[in-house]
Every structure is written in C-alpha cells, then in structure tokens.
Amino acid sequence: MPTLETSEVAVLEDSMAAGSQLPDFTSEAYKDAYSRINAIVIEGEQEAHDNYIALGTLIPEQKDELARLARMELKHMKGFTSCGRNLGVEADLPFAKKFFAPLHGNFQAALQEGKVVTCLLIQALLIEAFAISAYHIYIPVADPFARKITEGVVKDEYTHLNYGQEWLKANFEASKDELMEANKANLPLIRSMLEQVAADAAVLQMEKEDLIEDFLIAYQEALSEIGFSSRDIARMAAAALAV
Amino acid sequence: MFGLIGHSTSFEAARQKASELGFDHIADGDLDVWCSAPPQLVETFDVTSPTGRTITGAYIDSCFVPEMLSRFKTARRKVLNAMELAQKKGIHITALGGFTSIIFENFNLLQHQHVRSTTLEWERFTTGNTHTAWVISRQVEINAPRLGIDLSKARVAVVGATGDIGSAVCRWLSQRTGVAELLLVARQPQPLLDLQNELGGGRILSLDEALPEADVVVWVASMPRMLEIDAASLRQPCLMIDGGYPKNLDARIAGSGVHVLKGGIVEFGSDIGWNMMELAEMEKPQRQMFACFAEAMLLEFESCHTNFSWGRNNITLEKMDFIGEASRRHGFSTLNLSAPVQVAAA
Numbered sequence: 001m002p003t004l005e006t007s008e009v010a011v012l013e014d015s016m017a018a019g020s021q022l023p024d025f026t027s028e029a030y031k032d033a034y035s036r037i038n039a040i041v042i043e044g045e046q047e048a049h050d051n052y053i054a055l056g057t058l059i060p061e062q063k064d065e066l067a068r069l070a071r072m073e074l075k076h077m078k079g080f081t082s083c084g085r086n087l088g089v090e091a092d093l094p095f096a097k098k099f100f101a102p103l104h105g106n107f108q109a110a111l112q113e114g115k116v117v118t119c120l121l122i123q124a125l126l127i128e129a130f131a132i133s134a135y136h137i138y139i140p141v142a143d144p145f146a147r148k149i150t151e152g153v154v155k156d157e158y159t160h161l162n163y164g165q166e167w168l169k170a171n172f173e174a175s176k177d178e179l180m181e182a183n184k185a186n187l188p189l190i191r192s193m194l195e196q197v198a199a200d201a202a203v204l205q206m207e208k209e210d211l212i213e214d215f216l217i218a219y220q221e222a223l224s225e226i227g228f229s230s231r232d233i234a235r236m237a238a239a240a241l242a243v
Numbered sequence: 244m245f246g247l248i249g250h251s252t253s254f255e256a257a258r259q260k261a262s263e264l265g266f267d268h269i270a271d272g273d274l275d276v277w278c279s280a281p282p283q284l285v286e287t288f289d290v291t292s293p294t295g296r297t298i299t300g301a302y303i304d305s306c307f308v309p310e311m312l313s314r315f316k317t318a319r320r321k322v323l324n325a326m327e328l329a330q331k332k333g334i335h336i337t338a339l340g341g342f343t344s345i346i347f348e349n350f351n352l353l354q355h356q357h358v359r360s361t362t363l364e365w366e367r368f369t370t371g372n373t374h375t376a377w378v379i380s381r382q383v384e385i386n387a388p389r390l391g392i393d394l395s396k397a398r399v400a401v402v403g404a405t406g407d408i409g410s411a412v413c414r415w416l417s418q419r420t421g422v423a424e425l426l427l428v429a430r431q432p433q434p435l436l437d438l439q440n441e442l443g444g445g446r447i448l449s450l451d452e453a454l455p456e457a458d459v460v461v462w463v464a465s466m467p468r469m470l471e472i473d474a475a476s477l478r479q480p481c482l483m484i485d486g487g488y489p490k491n492l493d494a495r496i497a498g499s500g501v502h503v504l505k506g507g508i509v510e511f512g513s514d515i516g517w518n519m520m521e522l523a524e525m526e527k528p529q530r531q532m533f534a535c536f537a538e539a540m541l542l543e544f545e546s547c548h549t550n551f552s553w554g555r556n557n558i559t560l561e562k563m564d565f566i567g568e569a570s571r572r573h574g575f576s577t578l579n580l581s582a583p584v585q586v587a588a589a
Contacts, residue, residue, distance in 0.1 A: 132359075136359045154360070155360075158360065207316070208279075209275070209278045209279050209316075209317060209320075210316075210320060213278075213279045213281050213320065213324065216279070216281045217281045217328075217359075220281060221331070230283065230284060230285075231265075234264075234283060235265075235266070237281075238266060238268030
C-alpha cells in the first residue's frame with residue numbers, strides 16, 4: 001500500500017533526525033541516573049547468581065549446571081561494575097537492594113516452600129526476560145566500553161532464559177497452574193520495577209515504551225515455548241500492560 | 244506458510260476487537276498501553292486454490308494503530324517487531340499490509356535489519372505492490388468500458404504517478420492497455436520528468452489541472468486532508484479508482500455521476516475461515532482482501548519464496564504478468580463496480 005500524507009511524513013522525518021544522537025556520558029545528569037541503573041544491573045546479576053545456586057538445592061540432579069549458570073552471572077556482575085568505574089560513577093547499591101526487595105522476598109518464600117516452578121518463573125523467565133530486553137535497548141545508546149561488555153552478556157542471558165524454558169517445557173502439565181499463579185503474583189512487580197526505573201532509563205535514552213514491549217516479547221516467547229496457547233499468553237501478559 | 248501483517252483501522256476499532264477477543268486489560272488501556280503492546284499472531288487458517296493446492300496462513304496484528312503515526316519510534320518498532328515475529332514463526336513469505344509497508348518505506352527501515360538478536364531476512368517479506376498495481380490496472384481496463392469510457396480515446400490521470408505502485412500502473416496503462424493519454428500527477432518535479440522520459444509520453448499536470456480533463460482517475464496517493472472535489476468540475480462519466488490507504492475517497496466527492504471504486508482489492512472464489520478482514524472493513528470479509536495480502540498467498544501457492552515486491556520502482560511488466568497470471572489461476576478476481584452500472588450522461 002503506497003501512501004502517507006505529506007504533513008505526517010514531514011513530522012516523522014524531523015523526529016528521526018532528533019533521535020539519532022548518543023547521550024553525553026560525562027554529564028552530571030547522566031552519571032546520576034547511571035548510578036542507579038548500574039546498581040540495579042549489578043544487584044540483579046548478584047541476585048541471579050544467588051538464585052541459581054539456591055535452585056541447585058531444589059533440583060539437586062542439575063546442581064552442577066546451575067552452578068555453571070551462577071558463575072556466568074558473577075562474571076556479568078564484575079563486567080558491569082567495571083562499566084560504572086569506567087564512567088567514574090559509584091553504583092547506588094542500597095537503592096538497588098530496595099528495588100529488588102519485593103521480588104527477592106517472593107523468591108525466598110517460594111524457595112522455603114520448595115516451589116521450584118515459582119522460583120524458575122521469577123529468576124529464569126521474568127528476571128532474564130527483563131534483563132535481555134533492557135540490555136538490547138541499552139546497547140545502541142551505551143558508551144563504547146559498556147556496549148562491548150553488554151553485547152557479551154546478552155548472549156549468555158539467552159542461555160539462562162533457555163534453561164528455565166526447557167525445564168518448564170519438560171514439566172509443563174504439572175507446572176501450568178503454579179506458573180499461572182506465580183505469573184499473577186510476580187508480573188505486576190516487574191511492571192512496577194519498570195515504572196520505578198523509567199525516569200532514569202529515559203536519561204540514558206532508553207524509553208519505557210520500548211522496555212515494556214521488548215520485555216513482553218521475550219516473556220511471551222518463553223511462555224509460548226513452554227507450551228502456553230496464544231490466548232493464555234495474552235491473558236497472562238495483560239497484567240504487565242495494565243498499571 | 245504465508246503471513247499477513249496488518250493492523251486495525253483506528254484505535255477505537257482496535258479496542259473493540261480486543262474486547263471481543265476477551266483481552267479486557269488491553270481493551271481498556273489508553274494509547275500508551277497499546278504503544279507497549281507486542282505484536283500478536285492472531286489466527287492461522289487454510290486457503291485452497293482451484294488448482295487443489297492448500298496452503299496455511301497466519302495473521303499477525305502489529306498492534307499498530309494509525310493514531311501512532313506521529314510517534315516515529317513507536318511506529319518503527321511496531322513494524323520491525325511484527326516482522327521479527329513472522330520470521331521467528333518460520334513463515335516463508337509475509338505481506339506488509341496497510342500502513343506497515345508505508346512505514347517501512349518512508350522511515351527507511353532497510354537500515355534496521357537487526358532486531359534484538361534477529362537479523363531480518365528480507366527475502367521473507369513482500370510489499371505486495373506488484374499485485375496491487377496489476378489489480379488496479381485491471382480495474383481500469385474492466386470498469387472504464389462499463390461506464391461507456393473507451394480507453395483508447397480516454398485520458399487517465401494517475402495521482403501519485405511516481406510512487407512504486409503509481410509508476411507500475413503508468414507503465415501498464417501506456418504499454419499494455421494503450422490509453423489515449425496519461426496525465427501524470429505527483430509532488431516532486433524531477434521524478435515526474437524521469438517517469439515521463441521512461442514512458443516516452445504522458446503529460447505532467449497539477450492535480451487541479453488534471454482532474455477536469457480525466458475520464459479515469461487512479462489515486463495511489465492519500466489526498467491532502469482539506470481536499471474536497473466538486474463533482475461538477477469532473478467529466479461525466481468519471482471513473483475514480485481509490486488505490487490509496489486508507490480508502491477515504493468516496494467521502495470527499497460531492498455530487499453524483501462520479502463512480503468511485505475501491506482500488507487494489509481482490510475477491511477470492513470461496514470463503515476463507517478467517518476473521519481478520521472484518522478489521523479492514525471489507526464488504527465481504529470472508530472473501531475480499533487487499534491485493535498486497537493476496538500476493539503473499541500467490542507466492543506461497545507458486546512456492547515462490549522471495550521478496551517479490553521490494554524497494555521502489557522495481558515493478559516490471561513481466562513481474563505483473565507473472566503475478567496476474569497466478570492471481571487468475573488461484574481463484575482471485577478484481578473488485579469491480581456492481582453491475583448493471585447506471586451510466587450517467589453517457
């Protein structure tokens with residue numbers, strides 16, 4: 001189909017030109033926002049490490065594989081720590097701990113109850129999908145040093161998402177109800193985390209709209225691989241769209 | 244498998260559809276919610292050609308709505324994400340429908356081949372413009388005589404003549420149909436001169452100059468918003484083919500004696516078990532569709548898995564012959580004026 005009204009095209013071309021510059025990585029505003037975003041990433045990788053180790057206690061036969069995944073997360077954490085150092089930014093770790101607290105609490109509670117499905121949904125699906133989408137959006141607007149590190153990390157995160165996906169796929173029928181329940185309890189937390197981080201992310205030129213859509217794409221894809229129908233997935237994901 | 248990427252005609256229509264499907268959270272959401280909604284593979288369906296071959300198709304809603312056109316990044320993301328989904332689902336050939344191909348072309352999305360970890364394979368996509376151009380050309384050939392217009396003596400204005408579809412229609416009408424004179428209307432002078440050279444004829448006119456002279460007007464450009472056409476200034480009879488998107492021509496024309504036909508629409512010979520064309524407000528949604536969508540079906544029927552229509556001004560008469568032949572063979576006909584036509588002032 002061929003056409004678009006002239007005036008609209010003009011508007012669009014203007015906004016195209018405006019959107020192509022990288023942020024000023026040395027500005028105070030950038031560094032301030034980066035101190036929280038960087039902390040979230042560092043804390044997130046640390047949590048991921050701890051969570052995979054903990055999962056090893058629930059799935060003892062895969063303890064070694066989970067320990068391998070955990071080691072990767074620790075490597076990522078070190079990489080992101082150096083990204084902050086490179087920009088001369090001190091990560092605001094207390095902020096990040098608070099940021100992760102509700103999700104951390106839910107994971108710990110599920111762990112105590114031996115709910116492996118809930119633990120996998122929180123760590124291997126939600127957190128990994130969140131990380132993957134955020135890293136993908138960050139890469140084109142990152143400083144050259146962080147860009148290289150993040151490109152390496154994002155490849156690994158797919159391995160992690162895939163781990164949870166495969167386990168839940170193999171145990172789909174037995175996990176289905178618990179997944180639905182865990183989705184209901186935890187997806188709104190992810191959404192609220194996205195809201196909390198939106199203003200800082202915008203300073204880094206990462207837009208909330210992109211973050212939400214890309215997160216949902218990764219998450220929906222995982223749910224689809226596991227075995228959910230499109231209808232189930234749309235219903236489950238709806239919780240992330242509604243504020 | 245073939246795919247179709249489409250979208251609702253308005254935000255309101257999209258919300259209503261979501262509500263019917265039971266997605267209340269999304270249906271109740273404001274435009275910002277929709278801007279963050281990922282593309283959805285809404286339905287799959289089978290289509291059987293009169294040759295006996297059955298193919299399977301998928302409809303992907305990009306969750307784009309025309310209200311997002313002023314949000315450049317959102318529109319771009321919607322199109323690229325829908326394309327990525329089509330590719331990830333392993334669909335061989337997918338048509339970009341409605342605003343999708345317009346956004347692709349105007350925002351130069353060829354520069355954005357990488358979507359997250361996916362490299363888009365362009366050969367999996369087609370704009371469907373070759374089939375659209377062929378269908379519009381055939382609509383001129385079939386319907387002008389029904390109004391008593393002899394094309395060998397007629398002036399045919401093509402508005403948007405230098406676009407991908409417009410230039411292909413000009414080529415066909417001048418070389419295959421043999422219309423008496425082509426009136427070439429477009430915004431930019433240089434491409435018009437280039438087209439005139441290529442065609443070896445045709446008269447370059449402004450819209451205001453061309454309209455009163457034309458027996459047939461082919462619109463393949465959307466009209467300026469404020470444009471009103473006074474039917475009294477047009478020739479009688481006058482055939483107008485509305486080949487633009489969205490199709491809004493009939494509302495703009497005051498008076499009678501002017502016959503407006505929706506351009507670039509085809510009808511399949513039997514019902515298709517899909518719901519998607521209700522979104523596009525087709526008169527017979529089980530059979531009628533945009534010719535660009537039908538092109539993906541034709542390429543799948545012909546096992547021609549390639550980006551058949553791609554880029555600008557690559558549509559040759561040979562390609563139009565190929566797709567036109569396939570269109571007939573697999574049971575498509577062009578949308579025509581309903582017979583018998585009231586011939587005004589003829």
